[in-house]
Amino acid sequence: MALWAGGTFRWPLSGAELHEYLDRSRRPDSPMRVYRVVSAETGDWIGHLDLCPSVRNDGSGQIGRVLIGDPRLRGRGIGRRMMAQVLDVAFFELGLWRVELHVAKANPRARRCYRSLGFRRVRGMTLERMVGEAKYPTIRMALDRETWQKRRPQVVTS
């Protein structure tokens, strides 16, 4: 869970904590948009992520809590496709110019997924996220609108 959501939630994840997170995102003053991904075939809820434009209103935003819930569905390009849809919202609907995210160093699949979308590591620092007693070195990655405009055709057709 720490690799997924850092310190956002406590283990074991409770329904109450999830509701609190969703309620917070629904407040009129919350910039956060929470997305769920539903299978077109089965109607099942298979994925989740959120997008939060910066409260500084500087044209940047952050994607977080990216998840394909069922491990059997991972590694099939679903994460990449759901990220692509939210990047379209970020850059073309909300007009952001830069999107960032944090990913644990020890999460190679997520890092590959983000790299394949055009995200690149922001050099300069590695954050060490503390979750309980454990430390998770975390990399910051960023993607700008111009790069996404160039990368997008490859992503949506692959």
Ligand SMILES: CC(C)(COP(=O)(O)OP(=O)(O)OC[C@H]1O[C@@H](n2cnc3c(N)ncnc32)[C@H](O)[C@@H]1OP(=O)(O)O)[C@@H](O)C(=O)NCCC(=O)NCCS
């Ligand atoms: C991280 C996560 C959301 C990625 O979603 P996913 O559906 O598994 O990822 P994708 O299949 O879209 O992409 C990841 C893999 O496909 C590759 N890939 C898929 N399509 C590709 C393409 N057209 N071109 C290049 N690479 C591609 C990625 O490079 C990567 O390689 P791998 O399968 O060998 O590991 C998912 O694995 C997950 O939920 N993990 C657990 C929670 C988590 O770690 N969340 C991230 C928090 S930062």
